Amino acid sequence: NAGVTQTPKFQVLKTGQSMTLQCAQDMNHNSMYWYRQDPGMGLRLIYYSASEGTTDKGEVPNGYNVSRLNKREFSLRLESAAPSQTSVYFCASRGTGTGAYEQYFGPGTRLTVT
Amino acid sequence: GQQVMQIPQYQHVQEGEDFTTYCNSSTTLSNIQWYKQRPGGHPVFLIQLVKSGEVKKQKRLTFQFGEAKKNSSLHITATQTTDVGTYFCAGPSGGSNYKLTFGKGTLLTVNP
Numbered sequence: 014n015a016g017v018t019q020t021p022k023f024q025v026l027k028t029g030q031s032m033t034l035q036c037a038q039d040m041n042h043n044s045m046y047w048y049r050q051d052p053g054m055g056l057r058l059i060y061y062s063a064s065e066g067t068t069d070k071g072e073v074p075n076g077y078n079v080s081r082l083n084k085r086e087f088s089l090r091l092e093s094a095a096p097s098q099t100s101v102y103f104c105a106s107r108g109t110g111t112g113a114y115e116q117y118f119g120p121g122t123r124l125t126v127t
Numbered sequence: 128g129q130q131v132m133q134i135p136q137y138q139h140v141q142e143g144e145d146f147t148t149y150c151n152s153s154t155t156l157s158n159i160q161w162y163k164q165r166p167g168g169h170p171v172f173l174i175q176l177v178k179s180g181e182v183k184k185q186k187r188l189t190f191q192f193g194e195a196k197k198n199s200s201l202h203i204t205a206t207q208t209t210d211v212g213t214y215f216c217a218g219p220s221g222g223s224n225y226k227l228t229f230g231k232g233t234l235l236t237v238n239p
Contacts (some may be wrong), residue, residue: 055215055231063225071226089149103169107225114224115160116212123211124167 014039017119019104025125026094034089034122035102044107045087046071046116047079047101062087094126104116129154131218133230141238146203148233150216157219158165159192160227165212173201173214206237 017038026032038045047059048071058071062080068079076098078090087106091098101123105116130153140146150159158177162170174183176192176199177186183190187210189202203210220228 046226053231056217056229057222058226061226105170114158114175114219116170116227117172118169121169 016040017104017106017117019119019122022120025122025127026091026107027127028095030094031090031092032094034102034104035086036088036119037086038106040106040108040118041084042106042108042117043084044109045081045118046105046107047074047077047087047089048103050103051100051113059089084095096126098124099126100124128227129218129220131216131228131230133216133233135233136231137234137236139236139238141208142208143205146206146210146235148201148214150199150230152197152218155196157196157224160217161190161199162203162215163212164215164232168173168212170215206235208237208239211235211237
């Protein structure tokens with residue numbers, strides 16, 4: 014099992030360009046998440062999908078959109094990139110069941126917006 | 128909103144010394160989780176604590192959940208260079224187990 018995979022690993026964008034970050038999990042998890050990580054700021058939730066067909070805003074949703082394409086895939090879109098969106102983006106998934114609350118993270122996408 | 132605070136932000140130790148990081152929540156937590164992120168890597172789940180006063184051990188790592196379920200600690204005995212990384216605590220956000228609020232983490236560096 015690959016776990017949680019993310020593409021691309023690295024990306025450089027110019028201000029105003031758009032792009033979609035892809036995430037897929039093969040653990041049959043119901044819930045998926047997008048976080049951004051900035052130095053000294055920890056992990057901040059952008060959007061999440063508690064189950065297939067639902068998405069909800071997290072702590073820092075402005076400037077982003079998401080799509081839960083199916084149970085496996087959850088994409089994050091930047092419509093018009095800004096330098097403030099330079100960050101490392103992590104996708105995560107979480108299973109269900111008694112006590113199964115831990116999140117599994119992908120390797121991350123390092124995004125630079127110039 | 129809910130806040131999860133971690134101290135210290137950074138800790139540098141000599142190999143063999145002990146290390147402790149503390150986590151405090153502004154609200155009572157149903158559970159708390161700990162993650163480790165190696166430099167350049169992604170967060171990896173370490174453990175979840177659920178019960179008031181719970182203590183769990185993983186080899187040299189000891190995790191505690193406070194009696195009031197508002198604070199937690201991670202203690203590493205006799206650090207090794209393999210312990211280098213950032214340790215995060217996280218608690219359910221807004222009463223929902225779907226979302227986590229992460230602390231800002233403690234970066235541990237170990238001098239061999």
